[in-house]
Amino acid sequence: MxxxxxxxxxxxxxxxxxxxxxxxxxxxxxxxxxxxxxxxxxxxxxxxxxxxxxxxxxxxxxxxxxxxxxxxxxxxxxxxxxxxxxxxxxxxxxxxxxxTVRMTDIDEVDTRGRCVGVQAGATIEQIDSRAAEHGLRFPVDLASRDSATAGGVVATNAGGVRMIRHGNTRRQVLGIEAVRADGQVLRRWTSLVKDNVGYDIPGLLAGSEGTLAIVTRVLFRLVAPPVSTIVTVAAVRHVEDCFALIDAMTERGLAVEAAEIMTDAGVELVHEHGVRRPVAAHAPFYTLVEVSGTGDVEAVVIDVLDEADVVDAVLEPGPARDLWAARERHTETIARSSTTPVVKLDVSVPIRALPEALVELAAIADLVDHPCRPILFGHVGDGNIHVNLLDVPEPRAEELTGRVFGIVAANGGSISAEHGIGRAKVAWTHLGRSEVDLATMRAIKAALDPAGRLNPGVLFG
Amino acid sequence: MxxxxxxxxxxxxxxxxxxxxxxxxxxxxxxxxxxxxxxxxxxxxxxxxxxxxxxxxxxxxxxxxxxxxxxxxxxxxxxxxxxxxxxxxxxxxxxxxxxTVRMTDIDEVDTRGRCVGVQAGATIEQIDSRAAEHGLRFPVDLASRDSATAGGVVATNAGGVRMIRHGNTRRQVLGIEAVRADGQVLRRWTSLVKDNVGYDIPGLLAGSEGTLAIVTRVLFRLVAPPVSTIVTVAAVRHVEDCFALIDAMTERGLAVEAAEIMTDAGVELVHEHGVRRPVAAHAPFYTLVEVSGTGDVEAVVIDVLDEADVVDAVLEPGPARDLWAARERHTETIARSSTTPVVKLDVSVPIRALPEALVELAAIADLVDHPCRPILFGHVGDGNIHVNLLDVPEPRAEELTGRVFGIVAANGGSISAEHGIGRAKVAWTHLGRSEVDLATMRAIKAALDPAGRLNPGVLFG
The missing domain is CATH 3.30.43.10 (Uridine Diphospho-n-acetylenolpyruvylglucosamine Reductase, domain 2)
Structure with missing residues (x-):
């Protein structure tokens, strides 16, 4: 060197x-x-x-x-x-x-502008805690909050459980500071809600997985947390029943703060590892819906549940951590339950295609001649499914990945909903992007990093 | 040729x-x-x-x-x-x-996915009417809705009165079809809420003012309109009282659908042209706030107003077109009231800087030695002010524009909140963007339109 x-x-x-x-x-x-x-x-x-x-x-x-x-x-x-x-x-x-492990500074919270500037290495948990000191909330939340960093969630445009309410990470970025491949510092840093002066460079860097510039600081939007929330878990026969429940909540004027889906296999697995079943009855699907509103939110939710087509349901004022546990403990339980490294695929489909896609993905074991235990869960309101395949022999991981992506593409879906492409999915980007689209991305990459020195092998092959 | x-x-x-x-x-x-x-x-x-x-x-x-x-x-x-x-x-x-005048096709509305595909020449009014047939709403609304097109609002990343609730136009774009400078068609068209496969090309084209590609079709997100709304107009002494009112509404769990600000000069001018004053009392500022929620929204609003520091206030269930008229008739009345072409400047400042910026902008006539009547109004929740300067002699328009932008820049604001740069503001882009930022934009422009054949003179000098 x-x-x-x-x-x-x-x-x-x-x-x-x-x-x-x-x-x-x-x-x-x-x-x-x-x-x-x-x-x-x-x-x-x-x-x-x-x-x-x-x-x-x-x-x-x-x-x-x-x-x-x-x-x-x-x-x-x-x-x-x-x-x-x-x-x-x-x-x-x-x-x-x-x-960016040493870059953990967090600025003073701007309570009037509802934003905070942070260094790229600050964790989501650190940022959210700082916001909470002022009665505010960081709008992105995800299971890896204790380790995931500002730079990382921006680079991957992370989604998470609050996306249905507040949008993805890209939407939270008011300003950015980033180092270009030539070492120049690009800084767009104003706490402006509206600022239409040229191209959305912060939005372009969000989701670019470190291939265009290195994000060093971010000015994040913060939000006011809801005054009071109700969390409900309902056991339902069909995915469409989840949609109907969410629609009914919305039609009554409630704000949907989260809308998750789990399967009976997933809830049972988590239960075997010591988490209380949220409802006693069994059903093919369980949906967790967190809502907020004005007045007697609980009464509205009870009304909605009374009229809804559900097998069983419970509700509890937020944060309702025990109800959330059934959903949040999925990742950890799955990791402990597989005899081989879990094949973890994060995909999305159009909302209307979700029922059929879930059926096809649950039946994936029928397509292959070796054991494979699928556990599916995800963000039902966003059409986002986390596909977890347990007990897959390592040499077969690639084949199964291709099978899953094939089902997703046939349903008009995306091979990456919120985790990005990284190195893992480079071979499959053509399933979701046309040649012209990929060529356009490569042209932008070449314009900002002509020597290809930033994150080689990521996003592009 | x-x-x-x-x-x-x-x-x-x-x-x-x-x-x-x-x-x-x-x-x-x-x-x-x-x-x-x-x-x-x-x-x-x-x-x-x-x-x-x-x-x-x-x-x-x-x-x-x-x-x-x-x-x-x-x-x-x-x-x-x-x-x-x-x-x-x-x-x-x-x-x-x-x-794009002939490109007015609108696809069937996807009611489950809440989206609709439209050609670039469809107007906002046409799209919203089609959405309304299915109980949905196009999330962007602006005064020019009968003429403004899908392609136009995407190219300029238009804001409008619903932005505080639903975000800017960029946020409504789920998919896009665009023709590149070389004639190739770039199509990214999936009704996916989450789709993290590479760069956000639709978001990059939004706000690029036709300089990177020609948008031909757009897949727009639609939203459910609120169940019931209350519109209130309050006369207040200080801009901070508007913020306090909005904050109090939010803290009670109400969703803010719009939050506008007017001045006494503007309300009087509109009144002289036949629009009823929303409140009898005079005050320096008037704020129009539209809110929605569950339960008895009106009772909550009355509670909030009772506790708020306002000079006078009225409220009415939405759509409350007569209350809105005082705000919506500003543009037309201003155009009819000036002896010279109105100098219209659309700017934004950080929320915390808005009170001071409004004072400075209202006093702009003191800075120049010729007559100049400023009428200010805008979207108070977004820090967005529409500056209208009446009776400005044409040769002095440029000087006054520079004065306004100087005030905005000194307050950390943007010379274009929601109208774009076009040809009008090219000379001032350095007020809001660093050299590295502008160079990065030019690199992207050169990558996608190397011959500079798309909208020459727009955005770049």
């Missing part, structure tokens, strides 16, 4: 961030080279941990000068291999992991 | 769209060359009116083959000169206006 001018790249970056923040020892780097599922692992020449935008800019400039590629890493909680580097191979240019 | 191969550009496009849809007669073209304010006018070699995406693609390919520039035009209701061509000058390449 010494260029033609004879200066050493590593000594350059040590001069920028300090020796203790340039890791080259294999043991010290190990945690940065494998994702939490254990499915994605890679190699890097160093892990660099800057602590300010200026330091990131200087590191990126040094990478540009020495033609070093960069893998950007936040909380490393992604599920598609986007936050770990590729495996080393002959001819590969040098690569470093740029970790 | 004959290229080196000897074929005529005009005969090529006549072969595509038919002779009657290629206008070259000056009288026939006139309406397409001047905007409705009369402030912006230009020249073109022809006006072409295709009726399908394929026809647009063929016309754009012909333009590419003959190096002809294109000015895209929807309802021509813009306020910044973005929808009319530049003035002819020596050395300019040939230019045509591509009008």
């Amino acid at each position: 010494t260029d033609t001018r004879g200066t050493s790249f590593l000594s350059d970056v040590v001069a920028i961030v300090g020796r203790s923040h340039v890791l080259t020892d294999p043991d010290a780097m190990a945690g940065h080279l494998t994702d939490w599922t254990g499915r994605w692992t890679g190699a890097a020449d160093a892990v660099i941990r800057p602590c300010t935008t200026d330091e990131v800019a200087a590191v990126v400039a040094a990478c540009a000068a020495h033609d070093v590629a960069i893998c950007v890493q936040g909380g490393n909680t992604g599920l598609v291999g986007g936050s770990v580097p590729p495996i080393e191979h002959a001819g590969r240019r040098p690569l470093v992991v740029l970790s | 004959t290229d080196t191969r000897g074929t005529s550009f005009l005969s090529d496009v006549v072969a595509i769209v038919g002779r009657s849809h290629v206008l070259t007669d000056p009288d026939a073209m006139a309406g397409h060359l001047t905007d409705w304010t009369g402030r912006w006018t230009g020249a073109a070699d022809a006006v072409i009116r295709p009726c399908t995406t394929d026809e647009v693609a063929a016309v754009v390919a012909a333009c590419a083959a003959h190096d002809v520039a294109i000015c895209v035009q929807g309802g021509n209701t813009g306020l910044v000169g973005g929808s009319v061509p530049p003035i002819e000058h020596a050395g300019r390449r040939p230019l045509v206006v591509l009008s």
